[in-house]
Amino acid sequence: xxxxxxWIEANELYAPAALGRKxxxxxxxxxxxxxxxxxxxxxxxxxxxxxxxxxxxPGLIDQHIHYTGGGDGDGPLARMPELSLExxxxxxxxxxxxxxxxxxxxxxxxxxxxxxxxxxxxxLTTFIYSGAMPLPAPFLTQSVRSDLxxxxxxxxxxxxxxxxxYPNLDFAALAALAGELVLARAMTGKACVLHLHVxxxxxxxxxxxxxxxxxxxxxxxxxxxxxNRVPQTxxxxxxxxxxxxxxxTIDFTACLGPLDGIPTGIDAVAALCRATDEGVALSQLTLSxxxxxxxxxxxxGVRRVMPSILFRDVRRLVHQAGWRWSExxxxxxxxxxxxxxxxxxxxxxAPGYDADFVFLNxxxxxxxxxxxxxxxxxxxxxx
Numbered sequence: 001x002x003x004x005x006x007w008i009e010a011n012e013l014y015a016p017a018a019l020g021r022k023x024x025x026x027x028x029x030x031x032x033x034x035x036x037x038x039x040x041x042x043x044x045x046x047x048x049x050x051x052x053x054x055x056x057x058p059g060l061i062d063q064h065i066h067y068t069g070g071g072d073g074d075g076p077l078a079r080m081p082e083l084s085l086e087x088x089x090x091x092x093x094x095x096x097x098x099x100x101x102x103x104x105x106x107x108x109x110x111x112x113x114x115x116x117x118x119x120x121x122x123x124l125t126t127f128i129y130s131g132a133m134p135l136p137a138p139f140l141t142q143s144v145r146s147d148l149x150x151x152x153x154x155x156x157x158x159x160x161x162x163x164x165x166y167p168n169l170d171f172a173a174l175a176a177l178a179g180e181l182v183l184a185r186a187m188t189g190k191a192c193v194l195h196l197h198v199x200x201x202x203x204x205x206x207x208x209x210x211x212x213x214x215x216x217x218x219x220x221x222x223x224x225x226x227x228n229r230v231p232q233t234x235x236x237x238x239x240x241x242x243x244x245x246x247x248x249t250i251d252f253t254a255c256l257g258p259l260d261g262i263p264t265g266i267d268a269v270a271a272l273c274r275a276t277d278e279g280v281a282l283s284q285l286t287l288s289x290x291x292x293x294x295x296x297x298x299x300x301g302v303r304r305v306m307p308s309i310l311f312r313d314v315r316r317l318v319h320q321a322g323w324r325w326s327e328x329x330x331x332x333x334x335x336x337x338x339x340x341x342x343x344x345x346x347x348x349x350a351p352g353y354d355a356d357f358v359f360l361n362x363x364x365x366x367x368x369x370x371x372x373x374x375x376x377x378x379x380x381x382x383x
Contacts, residue, residue: 003028007047010056015349016329029372059094059356061336066292067115073102078294091307094356094371095125100132131157133166135173148184156193163199191341204236225251228271244284261296287331
């Protein structure tokens, strides 16, 4: 079957760099060309009639999302359902990494991998982390290292530090997991990141810093998340800024803050602004959702965190914090792609890259979302 060729003209193209008015040619899930006038090439390739768009941005990358739902640690009534294709795509997210939450009795890595395959078949690009919050880390095959070597979708492992329900005080077990990841990276060339849930205990990042200092764990393989915690409950925000200034990457959580009913968190937009104001390079900052978990609903119950909060906060960076689109997009595109070793195909609108992008309407909200050259969401068909 011959793949259709799409011809698109954007009034404002952000790659995420601001490129102005540009045309694109898309085929077989890839971006073939970008230029000022691609009419001759479009005609030669028998492209579709030109599609006019306003702002066009890269598809977002969410490196922390609960495909199979979270909230189990808060009891049976807090168990959240699986996320759907529409919920993820409508948020402008085209690439994501699924992971387990605090409870591994009723939800497991097999379910997570199966859900990742489902979403991939539906058009998204999906990956998973092996492991979970407890140590020793669970795995699918013979070990976390084997998961990374044998399962294409597995690109790292999750664990936890400074978390009261999973304190993981056995440094030898954490070091062993880190060692598996180092060897797996050498074997596979994958990112093999150690994606660390950082809780509210006073130790903060001490275990991670010890891994780097004593075990020579590469700083670029660690991604501590939930760093935007208020100093009254945890020292991790200040520690995280130091870690980022030293060359590490820190991840802020969009739902961790007053806007989503969690007063022990610093609003993610405020955290990004404070970090850059205090000398952290924008390249060392990422933003993820924790979508699928339960948060307070303000009425004594809980509600599910939706993937849409990722774009919500990118838009807030532009409309409220005064950032340029080219800046606001980096924590959810190029920076994450680098961390996950996906920079050769994801995170940018450029020739040879996957055709992942979002058309914005006049209110700077997602109007269409394209993933690997297919339109997965069109706001006009969802009203």
